[in-house]
Structure formats: C-alpha cells, structure tokens
Amino acid sequence: TAMASCGWARAVRGLLLDVSGVLYDSGADGGVPIAGSAEAVRRIKASGLKLQLCTNETQATRENFVRKLRGLGFDVSVAEVTAPAPAACRLLRERGLRPHLLVHDDLLPEFAEVDKTNPNCVVLGDAAENFTYANLNEAFRVLIGMEKPVLISLGKGRYYKETDGLKLDVGAYMKALEYACDVQAEVVGKPSKSFFESALAELGVPPEQAIMIGDDIVSDVGGAQQCGMRALQVRTGKYRPSDENHPQVKPDAYVNNLAEAVDIILQHL
C-alpha cells in the first residue's frame, strides 16, 4: 500500500520548484530557509534529476534573487530560475512590443535591452513604493491612449505578507487598470499556461515526466496540472489546512515539506 499511494512518484525526470514557501520563508533579514530544503536541492542534483525554480518574484533581478538564495545555502544558478520578467522580455520581442514599465526599481535591469521608446503596451510588476497616484495615472494614460490597449501583468497575486504587514500585490493594481481601460491583462507568471511551458522548456523535460512542487494550491498546483504535470502541495509557506478542501484543485499528493517529497521521489527512481 505504501508503494501504491506513491504512484505519483514514478517516471520522473525533472522537478519544478516554487521558491518562497518551499525553499525559504521570506521576511525580516531576507528570509529563513525551510528545514531540509537546502539539503533536498543538493540531493535532487546528485540524483541526476533536472531542476528548475519556477517563481513569480518580480522585486529583484534573477541575479540578485539567486545571490540571496545562495546566501541562504541553496546551490542554484541564474539559469535555473524561471521568472516573469525574462519571460515578459521574450514575449515583448516576439510581438514587437515596446513597454511602458510600472515595476520595482530593482527589476529594471531585466528590461535594459528592451526598446522602450514610443510605448505600445504597459508592463506591470509588483512595483511596491513605485505604485504612486502619479505613476498609476501615467500607466493608465499610456494604456487608454492606445487604439487597442495591451496590458501585461507579471503575475496576478492578491497580496502578500511582509514583516511590517500585508501588502497589496500586483494583481490588485492589474484589476484597477483592467477596469479603467475595459481591457483584460495578459498574465506572465504562474498560473499562466505559457509560463509553465517556458519553465518546462528550460527544464528540458516533457510535462508528463515533470513534477511541480509548491505551496500555493491554485497558482502552483492548479496551474501545473493544467499543463499536464503532476503537482504536489507542501505543508509549508502559505499552505493552510483548508487548502485540502479546495473545491477545484486537488494535488497529486500532499507532502510535509520539500525534503519529504524528494525522499519519496528518489526512492522511485
């Protein structure tokens, strides 16, 4: 019966890992690693399984994000991070879009190579302190001035917790601009299908041989399953017991944490 209940762990060649809530908990002093996760990342790599981090982080470049994770003990590289900003840059190039950016200052280097003259779209990230009345009106005017407004949102989170309290996430500002301009944003980031497909392409493994591991029942688990992947929910990070009664999404399995998931997967290689 133990073997039967772990059927989800068979025929795996690669793992997609959410970061916040799976590898570490963000917060004061840059966050703290979740027990066993750094060791779990090392074991994945030693096993020959492929690994890619799949995150909606938009308050830092991948370089700075990876620097922080390495400082917390995680053996990861920039090439192993799939994040919304680089995916958005590819989308902009493919479609000849020139963005007006409303993003965090620390994210701007990701868009250094992008033509931003005479904008024909707006790219919205978690701009935090840059979400001023003036900046929101400016982004709105750029959008409403287009014949057909194009709004690209880096994720659509509702809110998140920081050490000084809850903060509105990018999704709230996305909804404000959607309503004002009567337009539907294109979301680049989890749970969008094309974002998971990018992550799979970078992982180099087809969906049926990949497992997503995350703490968000909708964005991580639901999104990955929509792409044909198996998906596990960890009982760390933003996990709540009520997630196990979610009306729409049911993970392939629950695991207590990343370390337990890796234990089971490695036993089935």
Added chain:
Amino acid sequence: TAMASCGWARAVRGLLLDVSGVLYDSGADGGVPIAGSAEAVRRIKASGLKLQLCTNETQATRENFVRKLRGLGFDVSVAEVTAPAPAACRLLRERGLRPHLLVHDDLLPEFAEVDKTNPNCVVLGDAAENFTYANLNEAFRVLIGMEKPVLISLGKGRYYKETDGLKLDVGAYMKALEYACDVQAEVVGKPSKSFFESALAELGVPPEQAIMIGDDIVSDVGGAQQCGMRALQVRTGKYRPSDENHPQVKPDAYVNNLAEAVDIILQHL
C-alpha cells in the same frame, strides 16, 4: 405629432438633475456654465416644479460644491444636493458601521459626526492625491482584517478628465480592493438604486412623477429608469453620438441641453 413625441413630458412634478455635463462643464478655473442652464434652473423653480441635484461628486463637501455652483450663477442650495457622502453617512448610522476613510481631504467634514473608532468598514471616495501606496495598503489591511469585509464605494467611475489629463476614478481603486479581499463593494452613488431612491425621497415626488436629466447614458439614464423614473439624455457634457446606439439603455428622449428639456416640460404642465 409634436405633442405625441413629447408624451414623456406629461404629469411631471419634480426633476432630478445631474450636475457636471448638465449644469456646467468642469475643468480649468472651476468650470464653465452650459449655455441656458442657469436660466433653466430659475424657470424650473418659478414653475413650482420640485428640483434636486443628483451628483456623484466626492471631492468636496456639499457646502463647497454649492458655493462653486452659485459662483457660476446657479440658484441652488445645500438641501437641493443629493451626493454620495451624506448618503453614506446615513447608511453608516443605520447599520452601526464605523468607517476607515480613504477619501479626499476636502470631503472629510461630511464625516465629522461619524464615529470612526475601531473601524468595521472601509469607505472609499475619489481620494485623488490621497491614493498613495501607504494609504491603499492601510485600507486593505483594515478590510482583510475583518471577519466579513465591508467595502463602501462612493460611486464607481472608471476615469475622468482634468485639465492636466485623464485620472483614474474611484471605481478603479474599488476594483483593486475588491480583488485583494475577495469582496464585492456596496456602491453609494449613481447608478445604485438606493441612491436614486434617496434623491427621490429628498425631492418628495414618486418615481412615476419624476424625470432624471443627465449626460451619462448608463449612470444617469439607465440608473434612473431602473427606479421607475423617466430619464432624458442631454447632448452636452460627456454625451457622444454613439450613446444613441447603446445596446442596453434607451432614454425616454434626447434633448440638446437642459434648456430645451425645460422648455418642453413647462409646455406640458
């Protein structure tokens, strides 16, 4: 045939008038009166018809709003203005709600008598420069901290034009908070039915004997008709010819301006 086409003008005892776009055009230097509108207001009063202004203005107290209108030549008093803030105050009293306010500084005196300690709802107006990142996060935290969040929005406009460009209106920020808190705002102001009912109560005339006159096909005309009133659209203010093909709303008549509407109504008294 002239008489037949004016059937809408019979058996009228009172008029509800929208203000911006009907009495005056807002803009530089406080706005300019629309030709014939000040005289039309005088003629309404001289005829014995009852009159009430029905506005979504939330950037000033009624006192200051009326002072501006009188300066533009309109013979109106504070008691003749139905505006969202006083309606919201009544609603707060009736339901024992203590608001956290995110509104324009100039509107604050309307809430002077309201208990604002230990808030159990959020009231959102067109806060303009008060729509800061910090103030939005604070309003959000108050809301999300409630067992059952109550969000009251003074109108739900998408945007408006000022002399220095387009500005996001309160509706955009309402949508941001609705999404973040997974809650539906209660709108106090046009086109809400209870707001028109308040205006009718202040007018002292039942809906079937009242006519609403406005420039907004949805908020003025559609809202009033939902309450059983007749409603005219003026071809001034934000009126556009395309309004005459609106898929859902058809006014009882179009008039070139308030003066023409009053001409016809007075002929049928």
